[in-house]
Each structure stands twice: as structure tokens, then as C-alpha cells.
Amino acid sequence: MKEKIINNIYKSIEEIYESMDVKISLEKGIETQLFGGGDLDSLGLVNLIVSVEQNIEDEFNVIITIADDRALSQKHSPFRTVGSLADYIEILLKEKLND
Amino acid sequence: MTDKPVMIITGTRKGIGKYLAEYYANKEFQVIGCSRGHIDFELDNYLHFSLDVSEEFPVKKMFSEIRKKYGQLDILINNAGIASMNHSLLTPISTARKILDTNVIGTFIFSREAAKLMKKNHFGRIINFSTFAVPFKLEGEAIYAASKAAIITLTEILAREYADFGITVNAVAPPAVQTDLIRGVPKEKMQILLKRQAISRYGDPKEVCNVIDFFIKPENEMVTGQIINLGGV
Numbered sequence: 001m002k003e004k005i006i007n008n009i010y011k012s013i014e015e016i017y018e019s020m021d022v023k024i025s026l027e028k029g030i031e032t033q034l035f036g037g038g039d040l041d042s043l044g045l046v047n048l049i050v051s052v053e054q055n056i057e058d059e060f061n062v063i064i065t066i067a068d069d070r071a072l073s074q075k076h077s078p079f080r081t082v083g084s085l086a087d088y089i090e091i092l093l094k095e096k097l098n099d
Numbered sequence: 100m101t102d103k104p105v106m107i108i109t110g111t112r113k114g115i116g117k118y119l120a121e122y123y124a125n126k127e128f129q130v131i132g133c134s135r136g137h138i139d140f141e142l143d144n145y146l147h148f149s150l151d152v153s154e155e156f157p158v159k160k161m162f163s164e165i166r167k168k169y170g171q172l173d174i175l176i177n178n179a180g181i182a183s184m185n186h187s188l189l190t191p192i193s194t195a196r197k198i199l200d201t202n203v204i205g206t207f208i209f210s211r212e213a214a215k216l217m218k219k220n221h222f223g224r225i226i227n228f229s230t231f232a233v234p235f236k237l238e239g240e241a242i243y244a245a246s247k248a249a250i251i252t253l254t255e256i257l258a259r260e261y262a263d264f265g266i267t268v269n270a271v272a273p274p275a276v277q278t279d280l281i282r283g284v285p286k287e288k289m290q291i292l293l294k295r296q297a298i299s300r301y302g303d304p305k306e307v308c309n310v311i312d313f314f315i316k317p318e319n320e321m322v323t324g325q326i327i328n329l330g331g332v
Contacts, residue, residue: 043263047218050215050218053215054166054215057163063156063159063160063163065155065159
């Protein structure tokens with residue numbers, strides 16, 4: 001599951017690539033910085049999250065809201081790196097699939 | 100997929116919403132409507148969802164189906180709204196919450212999910228509904244008018260937030276239109292209210308359509324964050 005999630009995040013980064021002011025390099029893999037220290041500004045984060053939500057929905061046929069109350073109140077934001085975002089999405093997906 | 104413009108209208112079971120659904124379906128838009136209850140009409144170019152506009156998950160599910168079926172969304176008309184004519188001292192909290200949920204939260208959720216779909220094509224038109232009760236500071240409509248004042252602010256701020264995505268957000272504020280929303284208001288009181296308008300008569304749904312037609316024009320790229328009050332309020 002995790003690998004599929006990560007691949008969908010990469011896919012989303014490619015999808016929004018054209019709209020980025022500063023292009024994200026994926027050389028660091030899951031350590032790639034996103035928001036807060038990374039190259040994404042707030043509009044870039046909005047574009048990325050919307051794209052990831054739709055790609056995850058298409059991949060797993062599960063509707064999730066990534067920017068939920070829990071994500072926004074965490075001490076360590078899930079939006080820091082590709083890896084932290086994938087970890088958070090995995091939690092959301094497991095909860096939905098177990099419902 | 101469709102070659103028609105895809106439009107969502109909330110609250111299509113009756114009143115202005117039903118009129119808008121018929122009007123735009125006949126104009127060859129692909130209209131997707133929704134309401135809490137079931138509808139008693141059938142239309143070509145029309146698809147209906149039964150849901151509560153303030154419940155996030157059913158709304159997200161509806162948008163997911165629209166994305167898969169049509170791959171696009173061009174226009175959202177946030178028409179669904181409820182009112183309760185009552186003095187604030189006699190208004191139960193459950194009623195106040197219901198009005199805020201439907202009118203404010205419903206508009207917010209639909210706008211948010213619509214913008215996610217619209218931004219893909221870098222085009223979208225969102226139309227919200229305010230009311231003459233806001234500028235008139237209408238006694239007996241405290242929560243309803245407050246909810247619609249919130250819609251004005253929402254419209255103005257979403258217009259700024261969505262501008263980068265090619266989406267405009269505007270609102271129309273109809274005068275009194277003879278629908279269920281004002282059914283409980285005494286006739287004499289309505290006459291006094293109508294006299295406060297520059298054009299002292301009830302509004303007609305076709306006059307609301309006229310404003311929406313203007314807002315949704317593809318070439319109308321520079322009009323956003325605007326509220327049009329009808330009737331010379």
C-alpha cells in the first residue's frame with residue numbers, strides 16, 4: 001500500500017509541475033521536502049493536496065480528506081516531506097478501509 | 100464525458116432551484132441537482148442526488164461521481180437555503196444551527212469541492228445566493244440574514260482565493276420572491292417590505308436567471324467577488 005501511495009504522490013508532483021514557481025526535485029525520494037522548509041508555497045500545497053486526493057481516490061476507490069482537522073493540528077505536519085505525507089495517507093486509508 | 104457545460108445546482112426540489120434546473124437543462128447544460136428529499140419531476144440533461152448539502156461525506160461522494168462521469172465542472176449555483184421567520188427570543192438553537200449548516204456550511208463545502216474540480220480546466224463560475232434581508236436588517240430573520248451576510252463575506256474571500264484557478268465567485272441577492280421561504284410572512288408585512296425596494300414588487304425567478312446568465316458567461320473573466328441586489332434594494 002505504501003509504495004502505491006508514494007507513487008501517487010510522485011505522480012501528483014508531476015501533474016502540478018508546470019504550475020510550480022520553484023520546481024521540486026525528486027532526487028531525495030521520500031525525503032523530498034514539500035511544505036515548510038521545502039519548495040512548495042501555500043498555493044503549491046493546495047494544488048498538490050487536491051491532486052493527491054484525486055489520484056488516491058482513483059487508485060484505491062476510497063474518498064479521503066487529507067487536510068482534515070487532525071492533519072492541521074499535528075505537532076509535526078504531515079505535509080513536510082513525501083514520506084510524512086505518505087505515512088499520513090496510509091493512516092487515513094487504513095481507517096477508511098476498516099470502516 | 101459530455102460536450103455540454105456541466106453545472107451543479109443545489110436545492111432543486113422546488114422554488115427557484117427547480118426553476119433554474121429546468122431553465123438550464125433546456126438550454127442544453129448538463130445539470131446536476133440535489134436536495135434532501137426526492138424530486139417529483141424528470142428532465143433531459145438532468146441528474147439528481149438526494150443528500151443534505153451540509154454533510155461532507157455524501158457531498159464528496161457526489162463530486163467523486165461527477166468527476167468520474169463528466170471529468171469536469173464548469174458552474175456551481177449554491178441555491179439551497181432554508182429560513183425560519185421567528186423572533187430571536189423564540190428561535191430554538193436547533194433551528195439556528197440547521198439554518199447555518201445548510202446556508203453557510205453547505206455553500207462552503209460545495210464551493211470547496213467544486214473548486215477542486217474546476218481548477219483542472221482553469222475555469223469555473225460559482226454563484227452564491229444572498230438576500231434582501233441582509234441590507235434590510237429584517238427583524239424576525241436574525242439567523243437567516245446572518246447566514247446570508249456570511250455568504251457575502253464568503254463570496255468576497257473565495258473570489259480572491261480561487262482567482263488563480265480561473266474561477267470567479269459572485270452572488271445574487273434576490274428580492275422577495277414568492278416561494279416557500281416567505282410563506283410564513285404575513286401579507287401586510289410583505290407589502291411594507293416591498294415598498295422599501297426601489298422597484299416595489301415581488302421578484303421573478305427569471306430575473307434571478309438573468310443575473311446568473313451574466314455571471315456565468317465564459318467571457319466574464321473580470322467580474323468576481325460581486326454581489327448583485329435585485330429590486331433596487
